[in-house]
Amino acid sequence: MKKNVIIVVLAVIFFTSLGAVINRTLWARGGQVDGVRITVEGKIVYEIDFLTDSLPKTLEIQGKNGIESTVVVEDGRVHVAHANCPDQICVNQGWIVDSAMPIVCLPGEIIIEMIGGDANGLDTATG
Amino acid sequence: MALTPPRDSLKRLCSCALLTAIALTIFMVEAQIPLPIAIPGIKLGLSNIITVYAVFVLSPREGGMILFARVFLGAVFSGQMSTLLYSGGGGLLSIFVLILLSKLLSKQELWLASPIAAFFHNLGQLCVAALVMQTPVVFAYLPYLTVAAVVSGLFTGLCVQYVVGRLPEI
Numbered sequence: 644m645k646k647n648v649i650i651v652v653l654a655v656i657f658f659t660s661l662g663a664v665i666n667r668t669l670w671a672r673g674g675q676v677d678g679v680r681i682t683v684e685g686k687i688v689y690e691i692d693f694l695t696d697s698l699p700k701t702l703e704i705q706g707k708n709g710i711e712s713t714v715v716v717e718d719g720r721v722h723v724a725h726a727n728c729p730d731q732i733c734v735n736q737g738w739i740v741d742s743a744m745p746i747v748c749l750p751g752e753i754i755i756e757m758i759g760g761d762a763n764g765l766d767t768a769t770g
Numbered sequence: 771m772a773l774t775p776p777r778d779s780l781k782r783l784c785s786c787a788l789l790t791a792i793a794l795t796i797f798m799v800e801a802q803i804p805l806p807i808a809i810p811g812i813k814l815g816l817s818n819i820i821t822v823y824a825v826f827v828l829s830p831r832e833g834g835m836i837l838f839a840r841v842f843l844g845a846v847f848s849g850q851m852s853t854l855l856y857s858g859g860g861g862l863l864s865i866f867v868l869i870l871l872s873k874l875l876s877k878q879e880l881w882l883a884s885p886i887a888a889f890f891h892n893l894g895q896l897c898v899a900a901l902v903m904q905t906p907v908v909f910a911y912l913p914y915l916t917v918a919a920v921v922s923g924l925f926t927g928l929c930v931q932y933v934v935g936r937l938p939e940i
Contacts, residue, residue: 645874646875646882653882653886656889656916656920657920660913660917663913667910708852729849744809744910745907747899747903747907749810749852749899749902750853752903754903754905754907756907
């Protein structure tokens with residue numbers, strides 16, 4: 644009896660999240676993005692506007708714990724081209740084009756996210 | 771506990787040490803397998819087969835000790851001490867939930883405990899990340915991580931179920 648309750652709760656959590664993932668991925672792609680914001684240790688270090696800034700742009704980011712990364716911003720998309728860390732998660736993440744999944748470097752405390760339009764950070768989830 | 775005969779406590783110590791070694795080995799082998807999904811935080815978490823097994827078969831206290839020994843040694847051996855805070859935060863929340871579930875679920879239902887604990891592990895990790903980075907942006911990962919947690923948690927959960935069914939009491 645309690646087993647069934649847990650299965651139901653688990654299924655609800657799973658399908659809600661699956662729905663959120665599908666919704667975010669599809670919806671955010673349709674949303675307008677204006678630029679890229681790069682935050683290191685809670686402070687904004689770069690804010691690039693796709694309309695006014697000259698692109699493509701290559702940025703050298705100095706993160707915490709000696710982490711350095713090279714970020715390339717093109718019109719409407721951004722990726723980490725190089726990072727001096729062992730796990731390379733941010734590099735493997737590739738280009739991001741929407742705010743559905745920001746690039747987050749935990750050891751370096753670096754956040755690269757899309758801003759502007761209707762798709763801004765967490766608001767995408769509720770949209 | 772103080773009145774436990776020495777032979778029994780020695781046996782317990784040995785099982786704990788053995789399980790920690792097995793968990794650490796699984797953890798290190800798994801770290802060498804590249805995953806095709808480029809989402810940070812997603813992994814199979816095979817070493818939690820041992821954690822769930824220990825909590826249900828030995829005792830919650832020993833399960834917790836095995837988990838934290840493995841988390842700490844795993845960070846040392848993989849050379850990524852900076853991840854210790856995140857895996858520690860996730861581990862703390864998930865072991866708490868797991869111990870709660872071990873009181874609720876029978877040994878035939880323990881495969882259900884794993885996906886729930888996996889979900890809380892991710893939640894704990896994201897909470898630590900949000901505190902460290904001082905931004906809720908990291909919670910954008912939660913739906914992705916939850917889908918992964920349920921799938922990988924069910925897999926490890928079923929593994930534990932088969933292990934418990936086949937391995938005699940230690």
